[in-house]
Amino acid sequence: MSPVCPGRSSVLRIDLGAIRANYRAIAERGAPAACGAVVKADAYGLGIAQVAPALAREGCRIFFVAQLCEAPPLRRALGGEGEIFVLNGVDPGGEEACAEQGFVPVLNAPGQVERWRATARALGRRLPAALQADSGMSRLGLDIGDLAGLAADADLRRELDLRLLLSHLACADEPEHAANARQLERFAAARALFPDVAASIANSGGTALPVRFRLDVLRPGVALFGVQAGPAMPPPRPVAALHARVLQIRAIAAGEGVGYGLDYVADSPRRLATVGIGYGDGWPRSLGGVGAAFLDGVRLPIVGRISMDSLTVDISALAPEALAEGDFVELLGPHQSLADVAREAGTIPYEILTRLGPRHLRVHVEDDLPGDAP
Numbered sequence: 001m002s003p004v005c006p007g008r009s010s011v012l013r014i015d016l017g018a019i020r021a022n023y024r025a026i027a028e029r030g031a032p033a034a035c036g037a038v039v040k041a042d043a044y045g046l047g048i049a050q051v052a053p054a055l056a057r058e059g060c061r062i063f064f065v066a067q068l069c070e071a072p073p074l075r076r077a078l079g080g081e082g083e084i085f086v087l088n089g090v091d092p093g094g095e096e097a098c099a100e101q102g103f104v105p106v107l108n109a110p111g112q113v114e115r116w117r118a119t120a121r122a123l124g125r126r127l128p129a130a131l132q133a134d135s136g137m138s139r140l141g142l143d144i145g146d147l148a149g150l151a152a153d154a155d156l157r158r159e160l161d162l163r164l165l166l167s168h169l170a171c172a173d174e175p176e177h178a179a180n181a182r183q184l185e186r187f188a189a190a191r192a193l194f195p196d197v198a199a200s201i202a203n204s205g206g207t208a209l210p211v212r213f214r215l216d217v218l219r220p221g222v223a224l225f226g227v228q229a230g231p232a233m234p235p236p237r238p239v240a241a242l243h244a245r246v247l248q249i250r251a252i253a254a255g256e257g258v259g260y261g262l263d264y265v266a267d268s269p270r271r272l273a274t275v276g277i278g279y280g281d282g283w284p285r286s287l288g289g290v291g292a293a294f295l296d297g298v299r300l301p302i303v304g305r306i307s308m309d310s311l312t313v314d315i316s317a318l319a320p321e322a323l324a325e326g327d328f329v330e331l332l333g334p335h336q337s338l339a340d341v342a343r344e345a346g347t348i349p350y351e352i353l354t355r356l357g358p359r360h361l362r363v364h365v366e367d368d369l370p371g372d373a374p
């Protein structure tokens with residue numbers, strides 16, 4: 001592995017070909033439902049400017065972001081194509097910008113519906129909108145009573161062009177959980193109020209549930225980016241590889257401590273490498289004394305606490321010439337998956353991905369060519 005990024009200590013390699021393959025697999029399995037893509041939080045930290053066009057090349061036409069501020073960069077990335085839904089809806093004061101640019105807010109609360117309808121009346125034209133039903137997660141969405149009132153309001157459809165009715169599953173990653181069927185049933189009652197509007201309930205986990213959860217539009221996010229949607233699903237292609245540079249190599253004697261607090265004290269002579277990635281880069285501090293880096297499949301345990309800009313691994317298992325200052329070690333890759341890291345860090349892959357910070361050199365590649373790790 002040769003250093004490719006003077007001035008940066010880590011390289012995040014994003015395989016757009018793998019994202020496309022993952023999208024294709026979900027879309028084909030989910031047909032005839034249309035397959036959208038959730039690309040909030042900068043496409044889960046992987047770069048919306050590159051990820052969105054890759055999905056569009058696979059035929060994706062429906063995109064979801066969380067906030068209005070994420071929509072214009074997405075539209076630019078897509079060259080003006082595609083329909084962009086804003087999951088958090090429209091904030092007070094954001095209505096005009098949202099309307100002007102043609103983004104579709106997901107209206108979650110009665111107040112949001114009211115403000116968006118008032119905007120439509122003020123502008124004198126119908127505005128596009130989606131409605132979210134709360135089917136039991138108690139996070140965002142209108143309850144069935146609100147929805148019934150809206151369905152009975154003859155003015156609603158004159159003011160709003162309803163593009164989607166959606167709801168979100170609390171336990172989609174647990175296929176056997178009773179809440180899934182219960183939420184689908186409650187959502188059916190909401191759908192019955194708007195029978196002509198396309199419906200959507202399946203996030204990544206939902207795409208792995210029985211066919212009746214697919215409805216008209218799928219909304220996968222994390223499964224596009226290399227995380228298995230459910231036990232029934234074929235494993236996705238890994239998308240992100242992360243390598244960081246060795247800053248310094250040293251040998252320490254028994255009894256010497258390592259890092260802040262000297263949490264780790266060597267019980268025998270050890271060889272150590274200090275690696276240029278830390279919690280300031282989104283590498284979880286909880287991996288101190290728990291996680292590892294890898295070199296050619298050899299596990300290099302993290303010793304001591306993780307610093308903001310570095311961590312220290314024990315390289316005693318390597319031949320002395322196997323690793324030199326300036327070389328790169330693997331944090332995410334063939335020997336350590338996103339799921340492995342999340343488990344060891346006591347979190348979920350979503351959090352690992354979305355915290356990967358701006359200091360990593362992001363390299364987007366179209367296809368996974370063997371042997372071209374950084």
Ligand SMILES: *Cc1c(COP(=O)(O)O)cnc(C)c1O
Binds near residue numbers: 087203204223
């Ligand atoms: C984030 C989100 C998704 C995507 O979820 P994944 O589990 O990443 O597939 C879908 N729908 C809504 C409403 C979301 O907030």
